[in-house]
Amino acid sequence: MSELTYLWAGISLLADWQVILMMVLGLLFGIITGAIPGFSTPLAISVMLPVTFSMDPLAAIVFLTCIYAGGNFGSSISAILINIPGSPQAIVTGLDGYPMTQQGRGNEALGIAVASSAVGNLIGAIFLISIMPLLVKFALSFGPPELFLVGVIGLTVIASLHKSFLKAAIAGAFGILLGTIGMTTTGSTRGTWGYYELLDGISLIPALIGLIGFSELFMMLQRTYVVGNTETNIIDGRHDLKQLLRGFKQTFRHPVTLLRASTLGVLIGGLPGAGGTVASVVSYNEGKRYSKNGANFGKGEPEGVINAEAANNASEGGALALMLSLGIPGGLATAVLIGGFMLQGLIPGPRLFIDNPELIYGVMSAQIFASFMLLFFGLIVSFYAAKIIQVPTIVLIPLIALFSIVGTYAVKLLMFDIYIMLIFALLGIVLRKFDYPLIAVILGLILGPILDGQLMRTYQGAGKLSVSIFLERPVSIFLLAVLALSLLPLVVRLIKGYLNKKEIADG
Amino acid sequence: MGLMPTIKKIGFEIAVLLLIFGYSAHYYFEVAALPSRKINLLLIQPVFFVIAFATIALIFIKIREVLKSSEKRKSADLSNDNSAQHIVDTIKGGIDRAFLKNGLAFAFCTLTYVLVFERLGFVTSSLLYLTVLIFLLGSRSLWMTIFLPIIVVAFLYITMAVMLRFSLPEGLLF
Numbered sequence: 001m002s003e004l005t006y007l008w009a010g011i012s013l014l015a016d017w018q019v020i021l022m023m024v025l026g027l028l029f030g031i032i033t034g035a036i037p038g039f040s041t042p043l044a045i046s047v048m049l050p051v052t053f054s055m056d057p058l059a060a061i062v063f064l065t066c067i068y069a070g071g072n073f074g075s076s077i078s079a080i081l082i083n084i085p086g087s088p089q090a091i092v093t094g095l096d097g098y099p100m101t102q103q104g105r106g107n108e109a110l111g112i113a114v115a116s117s118a119v120g121n122l123i124g125a126i127f128l129i130s131i132m133p134l135l136v137k138f139a140l141s142f143g144p145p146e147l148f149l150v151g152v153i154g155l156t157v158i159a160s161l162h163k164s165f166l167k168a169a170i171a172g173a174f175g176i177l178l179g180t181i182g183m184t185t186t187g188s189t190r191g192t193w194g195y196y197e198l199l200d201g202i203s204l205i206p207a208l209i210g211l212i213g214f215s216e217l218f219m220m221l222q223r224t225y226v227v228g229n230t231e232t233n234i235i236d237g238r239h240d241l242k243q244l245l246r247g248f249k250q251t252f253r254h255p256v257t258l259l260r261a262s263t264l265g266v267l268i269g270g271l272p273g274a275g276g277t278v279a280s281v282v283s284y285n286e287g288k289r290y291s292k293n294g295a296n297f298g299k300g301e302p303e304g305v306i307n308a309e310a311a312n313n314a315s316e317g318g319a320l321a322l323m324l325s326l327g328i329p330g331g332l333a334t335a336v337l338i339g340g341f342m343l344q345g346l347i348p349g350p351r352l353f354i355d356n357p358e359l360i361y362g363v364m365s366a367q368i369f370a371s372f373m374l375l376f377f378g379l380i381v382s383f384y385a386a387k388i389i390q391v392p393t394i395v396l397i398p399l400i401a402l403f404s405i406v407g408t409y410a411v412k413l414l415m416f417d418i419y420i421m422l423i424f425a426l427l428g429i430v431l432r433k434f435d436y437p438l439i440a441v442i443l444g445l446i447l448g449p450i451l452d453g454q455l456m457r458t459y460q461g462a463g464k465l466s467v468s469i470f471l472e473r474p475v476s477i478f479l480l481a482v483l484a485l486s487l488l489p490l491v492v493r494l495i496k497g498y499l500n501k502k503e504i505a506d507g
Numbered sequence: 508m509g510l511m512p513t514i515k516k517i518g519f520e521i522a523v524l525l526l527i528f529g530y531s532a533h534y535y536f537e538v539a540a541l542p543s544r545k546i547n548l549l550l551i552q553p554v555f556f557v558i559a560f561a562t563i564a565l566i567f568i569k570i571r572e573v574l575k576s577s578e579k580r581k582s583a584d585l586s587n588d589n590s591a592q593h594i595v596d597t598i599k600g601g602i603d604r605a606f607l608k609n610g611l612a613f614a615f616c617t618l619t620y621v622l623v624f625e626r627l628g629f630v631t632s633s634l635l636y637l638t639v640l641i642f643l644l645g646s647r648s649l650w651m652t653i654f655l656p657i658i659v660v661a662f663l664y665i666t667m668a669v670m671l672r673f674s675l676p677e678g679l680l681f
Contacts, residue, residue: 053634141543166568167561170561173555177531177534177551177554180550184543186541188542188543189555190534190538190541190551191537191538219645219649221613222606330523394646395646395655398616398636398637398646399637399659402636405621409675415621419621434520448550452549
């Protein structure tokens, strides 16, 4: 049978009411839990794993992948409304989404996020079905030096997000050091202070909740409402829907941005270990570079939200391509999804295509339908979620704090994770107070283990470490060129700053 | 900003920088003492050097800021400005005190909650946490301080412990 026949057979399998119901429930569960700070997408998928045990394989896998799609969008709701991303991949969405909320345009930002997420998801799904074999071939050619370069490219992006390069460098480097805590490939333990809970490194979810969430709650104490001190700053309930739809429509006026961000998202999502967070950061930076309104990025620019959300959701297509064809998890969420496949007696990898082509094409086609459903359910959930900012902070702060603490505990049922969260909250408060970019620490924390692991593998593979290792293959040279391009705006900014200072000094 | 507040602010900033540098140096030397020194330091060493260089550069910039601020104060006639600055500082101090009070209440309640979470159990500790914290932050409404915490804790308990079967700490009540 040809690929098209399998595709049609897969689509036909979706015409079952149980599968459609599971798609709707999965999306809703993903969006709602994604919007709860601390309830990350991997956590949402993992708590539903036992529920899928008794289901039909297609319904079960489609249910889990729809939670993944819904969670990717849902995490942007809390990032936009209260600057607390539900999952790491929504950090960048908050950079412009939250300022929009502070300007009384929270619903507009949510409308943009819904449309961008759905388009990103759709492009990711089309990519998943059509170009997957090519991507798999390309990703397979990546060795440790190339994966190290991908990590470095991700890091260079944060330097351009803050006005002080030195502070961004300190924050990013500090994040990398924290990210390398734990056991190395050589079997040594670093920076664990004797705590066995740190052998696998600092858990990202507690660190994220503490650094971004809890420290934000302290800042929120200074305000009566999330968006200010008076009720007049709050979105007028009568205009909620209008604003939501305006943002929704506005997104489609940026087709080039949508396409560029989604393509970047898909490509980066397909790289092992990179995932939605790196995809959204890289896309945001590229968007800032190409946009006419680049200077407004970080101050409530709608294009910033489009870049982050489209890439973040499109990355799912790439990550699924990698997982389904090679069995390699691109991130935490796909790692948990592999568990879902295994519960059904299926092992992701090339054999899965040969043994169950209809099932795999059914799972992939479901992503296209999920994108259209996301447009509808995303708008409904967003409309009601926006009411959260009308709650006074004296109630909102204790509630978010409780959800965050319980969410942190629920990941591994460990009190240690709560202590980690509190330590990172303290760090977040101090860094905020002295204007260090928190995103740099978080990105360092995520990329630190990738950079460290790949650099060690590069060294162990070649028996030495030299620049020539990164110049041996065309793939590395291509990535080096991308790295140079990413560094160019920073170099230009530093030179401009130096020249300006010199001019002022010379009078 | 006057000279003393500037020095104070920059002093705190340098203290934070030194803390970050201190932790990084401790981590670097810990890794350097490990058996496979060269491999373990592959990434740590350049990253530590970045922190060291950036810390020195930033401290240098901050000290220069203090010196510049001092020079400006000397050259400008600030005798009339003192009273106005004093009023601004007093107002700022007042705002900080209110923020400090709420911040301390939040920190105290959260730390206590975390410490008694396992001993008292999820339901009792969470109910107490929400009620006391909402009260301390300024709400005197019966709905917000009593009924809302009961609804929220019941919702969390039903979804997490009953439906999703998370084994939350039991303690006194459940």
